[in-house]
Amino acid sequence: MKLLAVQKVLGLLLVVFSATMLPPLAVSLLYRDGATLAFLWAFATILAVGLLSWAPVARHQRELRLRDGFLVVALFWTVLGLGGALPLVFSSDPSLSITDAVFESMSGLTTTGATVITGLDDLAPSILYYRQQLQWLGGMGIVVLAVAVLPMLGVGGMQLYRAEIPGPMKDAKLTPRITETAKALWYIYLGLTVACALGYRLAGMSAFDAVGHAFSTVAIGGFSTHDASMGYFSSAAIEAVAVVFMLFSGANFALHFLAWRRRSPLVYWHDEEFRFYLGLMTLSAALVTTALAVSETYLDWGESLSKGVFQTVSIGTTAGFTTANYYTWPPFPAILLLLLSFVGGCAASTGGGIKVIRLLLLIKQGIREVQRLIHPNAQIPVRMGNRSVTHRVVDAVWGFFSLYVASFVLMYLALTATGLDLMTAFSAVAACINNLGPGLADVGPHYQSLPDAAKWILCLAMLLGRLEIFTLLVLFAPSFWRN
Template sequence: MHPAIIFRVLGILLMVFSIALLPPIITSIIYQDGALVAFLDAFAITFAAGALCWYPVRKRQQDLRTRDGFIVTVMFWLVLALSGSLPLMLAEQPGLNFTDAFFESMSGWTTTGATLITGIDHLPESILLYRQLLQWLGGMGIIVLAVAILPMLGIGGMQLYRTETPGPMKDSKLTPRITETAKTLWYIYAFLTVCCAIGFWFGGMSLFDAICHAFSTVAIGGFSTHDASIGYFDSIAIETIAVIFMLISSVNFALHFYAWRFRSFKQYLADAEVRTILTVLTIAGVVTFAVLTASNTYEANDALRYGLFELVSIATTTGYATADFTAWPIFLPFMLFFLAFMGGCAGSTGGGLKVIRVLLIYKQGSREVKRLIHPNAIIPIRIGGRPVDDRVVEAVWGFFSVYLMLYLIMTLILLATGLDFVTAFSAVGACINNLGPGLGGVAAHYGDISDVAKWTLSFAMILGRLEIFTLLVLFTSTFWRQ
């Protein structure tokens, strides 16, 4: 382990992040919204902290090892959440205390979208842009962005990429060089963001709202510049654009790369994850439409409109709203909420367990049933026609079992704070799956829960964003042994 190199990387990344405060600063100057001093102070503090970490060890030249990569990944997300909370505390609006500001910042960076702020419509424009920008930077992972510049600074970045890239298949590279891989992913990410912003603008949003919502849509974050979320605009065109880009962003970005490189869409249809998520959404869409119309909740047209939007928003873990799905009849609120446990595809900006893991768990269960009938048979698990190594299946089951245990522990902690079961259960699920809105007392916002619950849920957010093991490995004695 190389503490000096770790501090050097963290210092560089903090100074780079301070640059992200420039757009809100410019916005504050343009709109004269009163938050300029808060952002200038936050910029100075963040840059100075980064410089203090970097300057004493600036001449150290060593490659990061795997252990260093894990530490930098986890530490930087924590440091990002801390530094990201500064404007939220320093600005007169929203003027949050430390716990609330950290929760909101962590929610933004992890693209969870769980907010405790009310009166969003009345916040300064620079704060509104800043919240959306946090989600956009967190969408693909700030570490992947940093990997694109670390080689130029004499620091190897492959270890960071492996610890941050989501999904069970972490070693596949789109291009021969990790730097080019990171750059390519961000080019695609930025291109989709621009396209989404243009779509929203032509759909009827103001340019400011279009840019802000493009940030959170492509990031699958769910923050909005209005308390009523996307429902504020009451526009079928805007809702349709949002659905399209939520679906696009929930797909593995490697497929977007292949489609761009080879000018072909065959990779999408051939991908098992894409076929699975489309199948699940189609079945759930039919059920949602049938229940909403049969229960006379909406007329047929509105049932299709609101049902489809909420289904895609919740299932992809975006968390936008055009209707209060928690008030829908029978089992629909829980069905939609449980779909978020599957989440998006591996390598996407979505949260949840990831489609590939759910698919492997299903196939493993099916194989065990077949083995009861044919105990001596050799039955390989195949994804996309190719056999999956049993080691991968074991890792998925290990991930799932730890996920369930942590889910149970955090739910019990929230119950101990006095929350009812539905609120506690859904709050943990919404945060560990990076969804945002929950059920019960956290359906609208998280402002009414205790500080203990907020810190627990903040831990759940980073746990889900780093896919559990990246964080938990730091709590093992084996990791710290020489």
């Protein structure tokens, strides 16, 4: 383990992250909202810690290995969650405890969208902007952004990229060089953000709200500048823009890259994961809409359709925006949506959950086992599109799924030990490990009332979900630390 190289990279990444305090600082100065000192102190603290970590090992030139990349990513996201809490700790409005500030910061950076803050409509604009920016940075991963910069500083990036990018097939690069890959991802990400902001603005949002909601929409985050979330605007046009960009952001960003390079939207339809993704969303929206209409939750089919489609896409992609209090709906549509969040977005998207491609591979593997019972001697491959999937990938998916379930059960039990009722505990862990945000029962509207112990457990759940289990749990394997 090259700990000095890890320390160097971590220090550099913290220096980069300190610069993200400057945009909300500028917003605070523009609106004169009284939060300027909070961002100044946060900037100075994070920059100082970064420089103090980097300076002693600045001349160290050893290259990172894959194991070092896992350690850097896990440490960085942990430290980032703590550092991102500083403006909220230093701010007097909202007045948050350290636990609540870390929870809010971790929720933003992991694009979970669970919040402990109420009264958003009256909050300082710079704090509102900062929450949205946290999600935007976390959406694609600030580590991927740094990968495009670090090679210029003499630090290799492929190890960080492989540890950071979600999904079971992360060795496939969009371009031959990792720096170009990171840049390509961010150009797509930035382009979607700009297009989404323009769409919101044209649909009737203010410029401030349009930018803020574009940040959290493309990041599949769910933070809003209003307590009522998207329901605040009561606009079919705004909801339509949100649905389109949530669907786009929940898709594989490699597909966006290929569609742009080939100038053909048929790239999406030729991808089996994307077709399954759209089919699952369509079926779920139909079931939710029908359930709302039959139960007479809303007065007519039109309202049931608009509420059902929006909540299905938002919860299904793990964005977490709401136009209705879905946690007060009848049990069937509410539970269906919560279970849908376990699937989440496609691989290499900004969505959470186990990812569509893993579910598809699990289904195909299950079908293959049934066929083997009928034809014991047959050689039946698992295929995605026109390619056979290797046993290593299938085994990795099963391993991921088992660890996901085990982690969920352990944290569910831990939450019940803090005194939460079964539904609140179940939905809180589901909403956090899937990076969804809004849950059911007591965590439907917010997480403010939870005990501190429960919030720290849920911070771990968010981190596990964001780093997709393996990246974090691999650090607990004794063999990881052996030379």
